[in-house]
Amino acid sequence: MSSAPMGEAASVEGEAARRETLRVQVRLDALVQAIVAGGDGRPRLEPERRALVDAARAALDRLGDGGSALAQASRAQPSAAPDAPDTASLSPDTxxxxxxxxxxxxxxxxxxxxxxxxxxxxxxxxxxxxxxxxxxxxxxxxxxxxxxxxxxxxxxxxxxxxxxxxxxxxxxxxxxxxDLLHGETLARAIWARGGLAPDEVAVLARRIAGALAAVHAAGFVHGDLSPENVMLCGGAAGATLIDFGVARRIGEPDPEIAFAGKWSVAAPEQLDGQPGGPAADLFALGLLLACAARGERPPLGTDRESARAARLRPPDSGLDGRLGRLVRALLRADPDRRPSAEEVLSRLGACGWLPRVLRRR
Incomplete structure (x- = not known):
């Protein structure tokens, strides 16, 4: 029996699914506009807007693709067409x-x-x-x-x-x-060569904790700390935090986005609907260090419910001693019990097992 009819049927079903998604996007765009302003065009009061946002969250969550919830908000706009072919929009010499x-x-x-x-x-x-x-x-x-x-x-x-x-x-x-960075992402390094040695994990922890300390001191939350958003420029000693696309002011949730970032790195309080503050970045740091040490990605969730289930048993980093205890502290469910970025730096700076080059620096 020829496989062509089956392929054609799958193509028809895929096209129907895409059309239905576009129709939902248009409806959600109208919903977003209704949340922001009333029928007379005037902005709604904050309590009323929050109530409408809460009512719309379930619908937005059901549109998730298992990755970034920011993409969900993007697809709620009528102008967000299906993904374009993977061709560069700017040609060389432009x-x-x-x-x-x-x-x-x-x-x-x-x-x-x-x-x-x-x-x-x-x-x-x-x-x-x-x-x-x-x-x-x-x-x-x-x-x-x-x-x-x-x-x-x-x-x-x-x-x-x-x-x-x-x-x-x-x-x-x-x-x-x-600035142009030369290196590879932590995600690619783990996929290609496996986990980092404990000394390298310590260097990585201090480097990224320092970046988070600067971010939080300036009044911001990164909101999307993951292996894809850390560049290793010359190894862990040159680790650089990238992609601040969903960074926001501390204590200022975005009324147009219920959640921004990846479900796989969301802290428990974010999964419960809270905007997430600096402590959420520290939870994501704990997950990042566990992944770096293990050399693999444990199941961390692809949507709100699976991520919430994964948080019931935080991943084991396999690290011993002070570094292992630090990672476990970062992965505490209670955000008030997690160390701050400055506390992470203090703990790491006082540890005698850090590489000599880091102690000199």
């Missing part, structure tokens, strides 16, 4: 803002693309983060993209990439110019 010449695309995510560019006059290479064409008309994502640049420009730490500028391309897309 000139951005009459200053930067595109050399090559070096990364692509669900929302943005990363390019290596060269300054025409200074002859220096940088990285440019620009929204994908199929995401640029989404007002929520466009706002978060600009907010990411503002956040990064207010931060100064060796483990945080420095933003140089926020400019606009001729097609209207804003792009962030930042």
């Amino acid at each position: 000139v951005l803002a009459n200053t930067y010449v595109v050399r090559d695309r070096i990364g692509r995510g669900g929302i943005a693309e990363i390019y290596q560019v060269r300054h025409r006059e200074l002859r220096r290479d940088h990285a440019v983060k620009i929204l994908r064409p199929d995401r640029v008309r989404d007002p929520v994502i466009a706002r978060l993209h600009v907010a990411e640049a503002r956040t990064l420009m207010s931060l100064r730490h060796e483990a945080i990439p420095q933003v140089r500028d926020l400019l606009r391309h001729a097609d209207g897309r804003a792009f962030i110019v930042m």
Whole structure:
């Protein structure tokens, strides 16, 4: 029996599913507009808006794809078309803002693309983060993209990439110019070579905790600390925290997004509907260190319910001694009992098992 009819049937079913998803997106867009403003166009009062947001959360959660809930908010907009083919939107030698010449695309995510560019006059290479064409008309994502640049420009730490500028391309897309990082993500390193040695995990912990301390001291929450968002630039000693796309001010939840980040790194309080503060970043750090030590990703959840079930038994890092106790402390269910980023640095700095090079630094 030929397999062609089966393939055609699957294609028809897939197209029907995509059309239904688009119809849901349009309805959700109308819902979002109704939450923000009343029929007369005036903004709703905060208590009324919160009640409507709570009522809409269940519907938004059901649209999850197992990854970022920010993508759910994106798909709630009528202009967010299905994913475009994996082709670079900027070709080599494209000139951005009459200053930067595109050399090559070096990364692509669900929302943005990363390019290596060269300054025409200074002859220096940088990285440019620009929204994908199929995401640029989404007002929520466009706002978060600009907010990411503002956040990064207010931060100064060796483990945080420095933003140089926020400019606009001729097609209207804003792009962030930042330092070019050379290395690989922690996720790729684990997948390729397995877990890190305990000394390397300690160095990684101190480096990322330092970045989080700077983020929190500036009044922000990163909100998406994961192995994909840590670059190893010359190993753990050069670990750099990247992707501040969903970073926000501490204590200022976004009324347009119920949850932003990945369910797999969400803290228990976030799974219960709370916005999550600095302690949520520290919980994610504990998960990150456990993954780095194990060399694998334990089941951490792909949606709210599976993530909540996974939190009943935090992953075992396999680490002994002070470092193991520190990771377990970071993974406590009660956010008030987790150490802060500064406390993590204090514990690590006092440990005699840290590598000699780190003690010298």
